[in-house]
Amino acid sequence: MAKENSMQQMGVALQQMMDEFFSIQYRYSAAMKEVQTKLEILDDEFQIKHRRNPIHHIESRLKSIQSIMGKLRRKQFPVSMQSAMENLHDIAGIRVVCPYVQDVYTVAGLLTTQDDVKLVEMRDYIRSPKANGYRSLHLIIEIPVFLQDGRMMVSVEVQIRTIAMDFWASLEHDLRYKAAGKVPDDICAELLSVGEDIATLDEKMQSIHDRIDAITADSKTGK
Numbered sequence: 715m716a717k718e719n720s721m722q723q724m725g726v727a728l729q730q731m732m733d734e735f736f737s738i739q740y741r742y743s744a745a746m747k748e749v750q751t752k753l754e755i756l757d758d759e760f761q762i763k764h765r766r767n768p769i770h771h772i773e774s775r776l777k778s779i780q781s782i783m784g785k786l787r788r789k790q791f792p793v794s795m796q797s798a799m800e801n802l803h804d805i806a807g808i809r810v811v812c813p814y815v816q817d818v819y820t821v822a823g824l825l826t827t828q829d830d831v832k833l834v835e836m837r838d839y840i841r842s843p844k845a846n847g848y849r850s851l852h853l854i855i856e857i858p859v860f861l862q863d864g865r866m867m868v869s870v871e872v873q874i875r876t877i878a879m880d881f882w883a884s885l886e887h888d889l890r891y892k893a894a895g896k897v898p899d900d901i902c903a904e905l906l907s908v909g910e911d912i913a914t915l916d917e918k919m920q921s922i923h924d925r926i927d928a929i930t931a932d933s934k935t936g937k
């Protein structure tokens with residue numbers, strides 16, 4: 715009986731949380747659209763000025779209510795939408811995939827210097843990769859969203875990485891998911907070493923790109 719009651723209470727709490735979540739979900743989806751548009755505009759402008767795109771593609775996702783609740787529980791925060799808004803900064807997530815390493819920093823610089831973008835946190839896993847070999851530049855930004863109740867700052871997590879880093883992260887993510895977190899040590903070591911190979915390739919590709927750029931610039935100035 716007690717078990718049935720507690721199940722019922724959990725059901726009510728879940729329903730309440732879902733209602734709250736749906737009622738504020740649009741804030742995060744609006745913030746995500748704003749950031750996506752900002753990125754598209756700066757990519758378009760860069761194309762006009764420099765005849766190439768620093769962004770290869772953009773992905774975005776809104777964290778599901780199950781993941782929000784799971785993460786709040788895991789991190790031992792109260793499980794409510796208010797708590798999610800205060801404690802989680804990745805409800806709205808955008809991934810920007812760039813051709814070259816330099817593009818990652820160019821895009822981050824152009825985005826975070828816009829005067830309606832507040833940089834809350836920057837974690838540079840390119841200069842300091844994670845122990846498993848993960849590389850990416852992570853930003854938490856806040857941007858204003860204009861709603862009927864007024865202006866509201868909403869946080870968005872922006873992950874910026876190269877195509878090669880994205881290739882690595884996708885495989886590693888799939889593998890971890892398939893192996894349910896128990897990836898054998900030899901595979902971990904191999905992934906770490908592939909991560910280093912990828913960083914070397916990224917450096918080489920950047921250098922080839924810069925040399926081609928210099929030749930193009932010389933031919934324009936007639937050198």
Ligand code: GTP
Nearest residue numbers: 785804837844846848852873882883884886887888
């Ligand atoms: P979360 O609790 O997952 O948000 O981690 P965190 O708050 O410590 O932030 P962190 O910057 O470490 O990671 C945020 C996100 O980056 C994750 O949700 C993944 O999308 C991505 N990420 C971080 N580490 C890894 C990794 O080792 N492998 C892969 N594939 N993705 C990672």
Ligand code: MG
Nearest residue numbers: 802803804871
């Ligand atoms: Mg996070």
